Amino acid sequence: MGFNSFEDSYMKQINTIIIDDKNEIRLDEFQTTVISEFHSLKKAIFNEDISLILINKELQNNNPYEIISFIKNNGFNIPVIVLSSNENEEELVKIFDAGCDDYISKKTNKSIIKAKIKSIVSRFEKIQEDIHIENLSYIGKSNHFLYNDKVLDLTKKEKMLLLEFMRNQNKVLSREHLISKIWKELQVQQKSLNVLITRLKHKIDPENKKSLIKTVYGKGYIFTF
Template sequence: MIEVLLVEDDEAIGDLVKYNLEKHGFLVDWVLDGKEALEKLSERKYDIIILDLMLPGVDGLDLCRKVRREGKNRETPIIVLTALGDEDTKVKGFSAGADDYVTKPFSVKELLARIEAVLRRVGYSKKDVLEFEGIVENKKSKTVTVDGKPIYLTKTELQLLEFFLEHPEQLFTREELLENIWGTDHNETTRTVDVYISRLRKKLGEKGKYLKTLPRLGYKLTREG
């Protein structure tokens, strides 16, 4: 799971960014000022930092410089998110160590695209993450979130979910699922598939509705009603 430190003192913007990032499978720590940010940065390594410049306490530019000078997050990508959109401020931000710059007001779609682009530049591949209607699996860390909240799956449940996430809107018979998940050399019956589908639906909560049963045909991960 991609871990994000969000440093933003505007609560409305912070809520918006945190909600949408978690919905897309990110794990977000949100702090309201530079001092809190420094404390968090001293405690753990993040995958990306989203930083407002106009902060109480430690100024955003100073914070950016401190991050780049020392500590475990020296190489962590930083995206500046601020209302200060003039050229001089942007130059100062990049000089302080920022990797990208998003000016307020902004769209969530643009911010997500910028985050993905920055992560790609440091070797993160979107192929490592599978997503369907708020269900997100990180294939590297083998973690799953539903609308940003982690859920625990057994090895077989995870394999089953991953198979559906890799093949959305495709119908599979019970026999096909047995072969793909349990292999060709197994002693399971099609009833085993039904049991695991039922367990998976329960763990997905409301999102379990997307794992549809087609009577006498099989199962499909679909948005169809």
């Protein structure tokens, strides 16, 4: 199989949901489903293996911010790209604050749009890799954690913290490293990290039978079975 044939085959595997009630967006190179209603997205997102969601910012009957928030707040680990003709800085900030992963101007060349889609899908596929450590599992596609085959009820930050520990099993992680990963800044008080770790420990092991997260005094924390 030649490179072009391989690339075409790969792009056809990228299952893209396009949310567009104005019928403006076409991406024939990808496996696409165009929907115009929010409730149709809800049905698709629970029943299909979706690689990417592409949203037309200038929707007539749907709120793009509500759609993005629904996807991200419900823990779906699916990249969201917004296409817009409005490049106003304030609008772009609102889009990213809602949880959008990337923005593309409608003026952008189609080949660049294709390249961006492939890049972000590839990046998310790496992030979504499942991790299994004895009886603790991370299911990347659904962004869920299982302990003894039961789903752990974790907050967004608890999930981020546990995933960072699982990716760095048996390594000492400094407080500064964890704070920068979870809060993306260093101004957060260390007490916030202490509280988060205590909550996470209790949710994984309420009876404290097995100390999975240990304090390494003067250095940070280590996650080990």
